[in-house]
Amino acid sequence: MKIKITTFIYILVCFLLTPIPYISQTANNIFSLTLEILLVIWLLSRPVKKQVIYENASIILFMVVSVICTYINVKTGTRTINAIVTGLKYVLIFIITEQISNKTKYQYVANILFTYFSLLAIIGDLCVFFTGGKGIGSNGILNLYLLGSKFTLSYIHMFFLSLFLNQNYFIKDVKIKKRFFWILLLYTLALTRFISCVTGTIGCLVIGIIVFFIGKRDKVCVFLSKPIVFVFIFIGSTFLLVGTNVLLSNKFFYNIFQTYSHTTKLLSGRLDMYYVAINAINRQPIFGYGINSTIVEDVLTWGNAQNGLLKMLLDYGIIGTVFFLAVCFHSFSSSNKSDYRTSYPIMAFIYGMAICSMVEINLSAYFFLGLSLLWNSKIKTDKGLTQYEY
Numbered sequence: 001m002k003i004k005i006t007t008f009i010y011i012l013v014c015f016l017l018t019p020i021p022y023i024s025q026t027a028n029n030i031f032s033l034t035l036e037i038l039l040v041i042w043l044l045s046r047p048v049k050k051q052v053i054y055e056n057a058s059i060i061l062f063m064v065v066s067v068i069c070t071y072i073n074v075k076t077g078t079r080t081i082n083a084i085v086t087g088l089k090y091v092l093i094f095i096i097t098e099q100i101s102n103k104t105k106y107q108y109v110a111n112i113l114f115t116y117f118s119l120l121a122i123i124g125d126l127c128v129f130f131t132g133g134k135g136i137g138s139n140g141i142l143n144l145y146l147l148g149s150k151f152t153l154s155y156i157h158m159f160f161l162s163l164f165l166n167q168n169y170f171i172k173d174v175k176i177k178k179r180f181f182w183i184l185l186l187y188t189l190a191l192t193r194f195i196s197c198v199t200g201t202i203g204c205l206v207i208g209i210i211v212f213f214i215g216k217r218d219k220v221c222v223f224l225s226k227p228i229v230f231v232f233i234f235i236g237s238t239f240l241l242v243g244t245n246v247l248l249s250n251k252f253f254y255n256i257f258q259t260y261s262h263t264t265k266l267l268s269g270r271l272d273m274y275y276v277a278i279n280a281i282n283r284q285p286i287f288g289y290g291i292n293s294t295i296v297e298d299v300l301t302w303g304n305a306q307n308g309l310l311k312m313l314l315d316y317g318i319i320g321t322v323f324f325l326a327v328c329f330h331s332f333s334s335s336n337k338s339d340y341r342t343s344y345p346i347m348a349f350i351y352g353m354a355i356c357s358m359v360e361i362n363l364s365a366y367f368f369l370g371l372s373l374l375w376n377s378k379i380k381t382d383k384g385l386t387q388y389e390y
Contacts, residue, residue: 007112018148021152048099052099061326069317094371094375110168113163113369113373117159117160127145150195153195158203203352227329230351238357272303277306281313343378
């Protein structure tokens with residue numbers, strides 16, 4: 001069977017998404033950098049329209065700012081190299097996704113990703129079941145399921161659920177697809193509970209709720225697709241948890257947080273981490289401390305920011321966070337120009353990840369890929385491929 005060059009190239013992009021958890025960060029950087037060089041060579045071998053560069057200016061600027069913020073703090077070193085590798089990864093995800101979507105239609109990319117994430121989900125799930133949930137090895141804290149920890153596996157399933165609604169070759173009949181979606185959702189909820197990943201359970205529930213309500217009312221999709229609404233919910237959810245006592249003083253939420261804490265401390269000790277992170281941000285608010293800052297661990301001897309927005313502020317400061325929000329704003333601005341039936345499954349994934357980021361640092365490759373797909377959902381697909389009646 002002949003594989004198109006565009007398929008091969010996007011498979012290389014897929015390999016950038018999931019680092020190998022059993023090797024060091026340096027080894028993963030070398031692997032990623034090798035793939036990135038190959039992808040850059042491919043891009044340079046063909047004409048890249050100025051419009052593509054212009055449309056992806058926000059992610060390019062975010063990469064530049066993240067490298068500058070890191071360099072200011074640590075000068076040259078492994079963290080600066082990591083900032084370059086990570087930033088370039090996000091840029092390539094955006095530009096190549098748009099290049100291939102322009103050439104072969106968005107649906108082509110969505111189908112490739114559905115196949116890829118299906119394989120990841122199967123591999124991870126087999127590891128869970130054959131090891132009884134114990135995984136194969138650990139990273140010193142969490143069990144590993146070949147592809148990563150319970151969080152990585154949960155995010156893979158969240159993306160799989162959204163891509164299942166986006167794909168059009170495995171199951172085409174809309175009614176059958178929706179029925180299978182609810183079955184897959186129940187299965188994923190059971191899986192996340194089996195591996196004790198409350199964050200993954202919440203993320204899947206968010207996706208399910210959005211799919212349910214959008215299936216009933218178009219106005220819900222129109223509202224959620226507004227860039228300002230996403231930014232407000234993303235910042236507001238963190239503010240409610242960290243900046244006020246609204247959630248923690250509520251008996252209902254307090255009992256939930258305490259019930260699902262893995263330690264005797266509320267939210268498994270996250271409040272201590274939030275306190276350290278906020279104090280550190282206040283001391284160096286503009287440029288932060290550079291990518292993968294360990295300041296929380298340095299103070300407490302364990303942990304990290306445990307919140308997506310705080311992590312962004314801690315690593316890249318206010319300036320980096322503004323450019324990150326610009327990327328989000330830019331991606332959501334396109335969803336108003338696309339058929340909601342094409343964009344809403346990916347939008348549901350992004351909202352799910354955003355809610356999960358209240359208590360985890362998960363705004364990485366999968367999240368940026370979701371933003372890239374949301375942006376490219378504006379590109380028209382072949383007639384009949386995505387004109388579903390939900």
